[in-house]
Amino acid sequence: xxxxxxxxxxxxxxxxxxxxxxxxxxxxxxxxxxxxxxxxxxxxxxxxxxxxxxxxxxxxxxxxxxxxxxxxxxxxxxxxxxxxxxxxxxxxxxxxxxxxxxxxxxxxxxxxxxxxxxxxxxxxxxxxxxxxxxxxxxxxxxxxxxxxxxxxxxxxxxxxxxxxxxxxxxxxxxxxxxxxxxxxxxxxxxxxxxxxxxx
Amino acid sequence: xxxxxxxxxxxxxxxxxxxxxxxxxxxxxxxxxxxxxxxxxxxxxxxxxxxxxxxxxxxxxxxxxxxxxxxxxxxxxxxxxxxxxxxxxxxxxxxxxxxxxxxxxxxxxxxxxxxxxxxxxxxxxxxxxxxxxxxxxxxxxxxxxxxxxxxxxxxxxxxxxxxxxxxxxxxxxxxxxxxxxxxxxxxxxxxxxxxxxxx
DNA sequence: ACTAAATAGTATGGTTTCAAAACTATCTGA
DNA sequence: TCAGATAGTTTTGAAACCATACTATTTAGT
Numbered sequence: 001x002x003x004x005x006x007x008x009x010x011x012x013x014x015x016x017x018x019x020x021x022x023x024x025x026x027x028x029x030x031x032x033x034x035x036x037x038x039x040x041x042x043x044x045x046x047x048x049x050x051x052x053x054x055x056x057x058x059x060x061x062x063x064x065x066x067x068x069x070x071x072x073x074x075x076x077x078x079x080x081x082x083x084x085x086x087x088x089x090x091x092x093x094x095x096x097x098x099x100x101x102x103x104x105x106x107x108x109x110x111x112x113x114x115x116x117x118x119x120x121x122x123x124x125x126x127x128x129x130x131x132x133x134x135x136x137x138x139x140x141x142x143x144x145x146x147x148x149x150x151x152x153x154x155x156x157x158x159x160x161x162x163x164x165x166x167x168x169x170x171x172x173x174x175x176x177x178x179x180x181x182x183x184x185x186x187x188x189x190x191x192x193x194x195x196x197x198x199x
Numbered sequence: 200x201x202x203x204x205x206x207x208x209x210x211x212x213x214x215x216x217x218x219x220x221x222x223x224x225x226x227x228x229x230x231x232x233x234x235x236x237x238x239x240x241x242x243x244x245x246x247x248x249x250x251x252x253x254x255x256x257x258x259x260x261x262x263x264x265x266x267x268x269x270x271x272x273x274x275x276x277x278x279x280x281x282x283x284x285x286x287x288x289x290x291x292x293x294x295x296x297x298x299x300x301x302x303x304x305x306x307x308x309x310x311x312x313x314x315x316x317x318x319x320x321x322x323x324x325x326x327x328x329x330x331x332x333x334x335x336x337x338x339x340x341x342x343x344x345x346x347x348x349x350x351x352x353x354x355x356x357x358x359x360x361x362x363x364x365x366x367x368x369x370x371x372x373x374x375x376x377x378x379x380x381x382x383x384x385x386x387x388x389x390x391x392x393x394x395x396x397x398x
Numbered sequence: 399a400c401t402a403a404a405t406a407g408t409a410t411g412g413t414t415t416c417a418a419a420a421c422t423a424t425c426t427g428a
Numbered sequence: 429t430c431a432g433a434t435a436g437t438t439t440t441g442a443a444a445c446c447a448t449a450c451t452a453t454t455t456a457g458t
Contacts, residue, residue, distance in 0.1 A: 014213025
């Protein structure tokens with residue numbers, strides 16, 4: 001009974017917090033794109049990964065990205081290892097405007113929550129997302145922290161604190177451990193990630 | 200720092216849970232409309248109130264409603280007291296399809312949260328919404344429960360448990376006490392509701 | 399090694415959603 | 429009575445989106 005109110009609240013809050021129309025010259029979808037490419041790790045900063053994350057088609061994602069590249073918010077680089085693939089990186093201009101993100105109102109509101117509440121709130125949100133993503137058959141993005149592919153604290157190498165991803169078999173920097181990854185796998189109720197690794 | 204993750208989670212969860220494209224013959228906006236008219240009280244089931252709630256313009260809301268009326272989900276009635284105004288009510292067809300609402304996945308996920316967590320989660324969500332709505336200058340909808348206009352347990356009438364709204368000066372049924380109202384006013388940090396009462 | 403299938407990305411056409419503006423009708427208040 | 433506010437609609441143009449079709453590259457099966 002009350003769960004329905006919660007669900008509607010989440011949708012409503014998302015709508016209101018997105019801001020109406022274009023803010024600071026960027027549309028809601030473009031803001032979503034910038035947010036994604038700011039948080040995604042290097043394996044995930046591709047049109048396809050963004051499409052999967054954002055719940056849209058590759059065609060639509062491609063258009064959104066085209067606009068962001070044209071406006072100087074993203075820089076496009078062809079992959080060295082895969083001739084089909086492309087990597088997108090935020091430009092300085094993009095990082096500068098991210099402080100005017102219309103989502104900042106919501107960020108501030110969340111920041112005003114008592115720390116203890118905020119932590120539990122965050123955990124509950126992630127749980128909801130995991131459940132909904134599973135049911136909708138969408139991939140769940142996550143960070144190395146809780147990923148089964150993560151191999152921390154290099155066991156067989158000298159030089160302390162060497163991190164590695166067992167899925168793509170590549171070393172990871174400390175920064176990347178907290179970035180979103182499309183190859184994320186929580187282990188337990190393994191989301192059936194078909195296909196090969198994104199790298 | 201973590202607050203930004205929370206904000207992005209809420210937006211993302213809202214997107215994913217809305218379902219892609221039309222589900223069961225209804226688009227995401229149409230579903231939002233049905234949800235609204237299912238929860239709003241009789242003072243608030245108008246195109247303008249829906250526009251205010253949904254954070255869109257009256258023109259857009261009008262179009263959405265036109266479609267829902269044409270498809271037999273809403274019934275339009277002209278107001279008896281105000282020649283300009285229109286009242287929208289759900290039809291039986293609408294109530295029937297609401298069980299197929301794509302939001303049900305999220306409802307089920309929320310229902311799976313431990314009761315104690317769910318309650319605190321709900322409170323935190325409402326707090327976030329209040330804060331964001333205030334900052335965005337949007338009206339905050341609410342129920343009689345915490346509204347300053349609510350006058351419960353009729354003091355000057357016989358017949359126990361008579362409820363009334365002091366803003367529109369009309370009697371309220373028990374059902375209406377838990378419905379959303381555009382005239383809601385929490386009192387404390389009174390959102391500046393300009394204009395006259397919706398009735 | 400060779401070929402078929404899968405994948406990454408893009409382009410195009412048409413639909414839906416939306417905001418902004420212009421408009422009519424009605425109500426309110428001085 | 430009349431100016432201004434309000435309720436609702438329509439129109440126009442811009443995004444957002446999906447479906448489809450397409451090229452290029454990679455992977456997998458035999």
